[in-house]
Amino acid sequence: MYRIGLEAFRFEERDAALYRLDPRAKLLVAFIYMVLTILVNSQAIQLLITALLLATLLLLGRLGRKLVKNLVTLAPLMTLVFLANYLVSGDPMASLLPTQKLLNLVMSLNTFFLTTNPDDFAITLEKMGMPLTITLAFSLSLRFIHVLARVLTEIVEAQLSRGHRLDTGGITTRIRNYTAILIPLIIISVRKSISVAETLELRGFREGARHTPFTTMKIGFWDVIYVAASLSIATALLIYGGAVETALLEILTRHLEYMAI
Amino acid sequence: MKEIVSIENLEFKYLGARDKALRGIDLRLERGRRYLLVGASGSGKTTLARCITGLIPHFYQGEYSGEVVVDGMKVSETPIQRLAETVGYLRQNPEEQVLMTKVEREIAFSLEFRGLTTEEMERITRRVMENLGISHLWGRTTDTLSGGELQKVVIASMLVLEPKMLILDEPSAYLSPMAVKNLQSLLDTYIPGQSTLLVIDHRLDYWIGFVDTVIYIDRGVVRYTGSPGRLLNLLGSEEHRLNIPLHIRLSHDLKQVVNTRGVNS
Ligand SMILES: Nc1ncnc2c1ncn2[C@@H]1O[C@H](COP(=O)(O)OP(=O)(O)O)[C@@H](O)[C@H]1O
Numbered sequence: 003m004y005r006i007g008l009e010a011f012r013f014e015e016r017d018a019a020l021y022r023l024d025p026r027a028k029l030l031v032a033f034i035y036m037v038l039t040i041l042v043n044s045q046a047i048q049l050l051i052t053a054l055l056l057a058t059l060l061l062l063g064r065l066g067r068k069l070v071k072n073l074v075t076l077a078p079l080m081t082l083v084f085l086a087n088y089l090v091s092g093d094p095m096a097s098l099l100p101t102q103k104l105l106n107l108v109m110s111l112n113t114f115f116l117t118t119n120p121d122d123f124a125i126t127l128e129k130m131g132m133p134l135t136i137t138l139a140f141s142l143s144l145r146f147i148h149v150l151a152r153v154l155t156e157i158v159e160a161q162l163s164r165g166h167r168l169d170t171g172g173i174t175t176r177i178r179n180y181t182a183i184l185i186p187l188i189i190i191s192v193r194k195s196i197s198v199a200e201t202l203e204l205r206g207f208r209e210g211a212r213h214t215p216f217t218t219m220k221i222g223f224w225d226v227i228y229v230a231a232s233l234s235i236a237t238a239l240l241i242y243g244g245a246v247e248t249a250l251l252e253i254l255t256r257h258l259e260y261m262a263i
Numbered sequence: 264m265k266e267i268v269s270i271e272n273l274e275f276k277y278l279g280a281r282d283k284a285l286r287g288i289d290l291r292l293e294r295g296r297r298y299l300l301v302g303a304s305g306s307g308k309t310t311l312a313r314c315i316t317g318l319i320p321h322f323y324q325g326e327y328s329g330e331v332v333v334d335g336m337k338v339s340e341t342p343i344q345r346l347a348e349t350v351g352y353l354r355q356n357p358e359e360q361v362l363m364t365k366v367e368r369e370i371a372f373s374l375e376f377r378g379l380t381t382e383e384m385e386r387i388t389r390r391v392m393e394n395l396g397i398s399h400l401w402g403r404t405t406d407t408l409s410g411g412e413l414q415k416v417v418i419a420s421m422l423v424l425e426p427k428m429l430i431l432d433e434p435s436a437y438l439s440p441m442a443v444k445n446l447q448s449l450l451d452t453y454i455p456g457q458s459t460l461l462v463i464d465h466r467l468d469y470w471i472g473f474v475d476t477v478i479y480i481d482r483g484v485v486r487y488t489g490s491p492g493r494l495l496n497l498l499g500s501e502e503h504r505l506n507i508p509l510h511i512r513l514s515h516d517l518k519q520v521v522n523t524r525g526v527n528s
């Protein structure tokens with residue numbers, strides 16, 4: 003479970019259009035969609051945004067299975083958001099809006115993070131003027147998520163095989179059970195981070211050193227198309243939101259009527 | 264200068280440790296030779312490697328005395344980054360030595376700090392990968408590699424700096440016997456003759472035909488330096504003793520040899 007949870011957010015190499023786009027273009031588009039999601043308060047248009055993001059992720063990113071895992075992992079959180087809103091407002095339809103927004107925010111981020119390898123993310127940040135120390139910290143932590151996930155799995159398995167039970171007994175027993183997992187995890191993480199620091203030194207990294215990234219990035223034709231298309235859609239939805247909503251609702255109602263007959 | 268490494272009366276105690284990890288090491292390593300450093304677990308092999316690479320005293324703190332000179336540079340006064348251009352150090356866990364997601368970026372990482380152009384970096388990286396027979400790994404993600412592939416990638420990432428010396432810390436710990444053989448033929452064909460090699464391993468049987476000199480360290484003290492042949496004689500030269508139990512019996516046997524015959528260098 004915990005392993006699946008972390009795997010669902012991890013970058014995996016794949017041969018698809020979205021993976022070949024420039025990270026800067028992807029970051030910009032993710033940002034455009036996030037702003038759009040936050041600004042729009044119409045549920046119909048949020049639905050349209052979901053459809054657009056789905057199309058992007060499925061058609062350009064071929065991310066079907068990964069996306070399912072990703073959303074399944076987030077399902078409890080989305081349910082929680084829905085229930086909390088429902089308790090406050092008492093209106094199930096209205097409570098759906100924050101959940102939709104959360105879904106669209108996550109999917110916007112996915113168009114970037116699931117399709118951009120941590121190294122390229124670091125270079126993107128560096129190009130935007132961030133110091134190397136910080137960008138390296140970013141890419142190394144992203145890379146080490148899966149190392150730590152594996153360590154965690156190993157520790158849990160080891161403790162379980164020694165007869166430890168995680169969720170039995172009273173509160174004190176439970177706390178003790180979790181410490182048996184947490185302490186080794188912390189120790190191993192610290193050891194690994196020391197080891198990484200050692201590696202950085204041995205590889206010639208020095209704070210404030212002059213740095214020429216090995217990978218160069220170039221904005222290409224398709225990057226421009228990707229950004230332009232997303233930007234136009236977002237602008238259109240913001241300006242003609244009302245008209246689009248009416249049209250969408252009309253189509254939806256007609257569809258529903260048709261199904262009712 | 265014949266020696267690449269010369270160590271005089273080196274002592275080191277880790278910060279917070281009770282005992283010294285190294286207690287008066289005197290050692291000279293000549294250029295172009297292959298050394299095997301053996302000794303029981305905890306005897307100070309890794310600590311000695313850290314002293315040569317500058318991790319001690321620059322990264323690990325503690326009580327340090329004596330002098331280590333590498334290729335004419337006093338280690339205690341030379342930054343690790345500068346020493347890394349002379350000595351490549353493959354540590355015990357290759358997985359923890361990978362910084363990047365893509366293989367080629369991992370290998371080129373050290374070059375990114377040397378003011379080279381992208382073209383120069385790419386040329387060097389391609390050449391080293393070709394030499395190590397791992398050109399096909401270009402574009403791969405580092406965490407999908409096998410143990411042997413990962414090790415080659417880490418070795419490549421040191422070779423781009425063209426170090427004069429290579430230290431491998433317990434490579435057999437995470438490699439199959441077959442993979443150790445592969446590693447040896449790789450070192451045979453690729454490492455230039457004038458390069459110095461220091462292999463740390465407790466599997467004497469794996470390396471004895473491969474190295475020129477064996478160094479035996481026991482609880483922070485060098486007890487034996489000499490040819491593997493002479494070591495075999497001292498140990499009683501029967502071939503079968505070199506098989507499986509040897510790496511376990513090694514330190515026991517050596518201790519006896521050293522004690523009864525008082526061998527030193
Ligand atoms: N970072 C450290 N801090 C404190 N003590 C250490 C550290 N690393 C090693 N030691 C101690 O130094 C001694 C020598 O260790 P090491 O050089 O790793 O031995 P070997 O590599 O031969 O197994 C051991 O007693 C070990 O516990």
Ligand SMILES: [Mg+2]
Pocket residue numbers: 308309310355432433
């Ligand atoms: Mg060691």
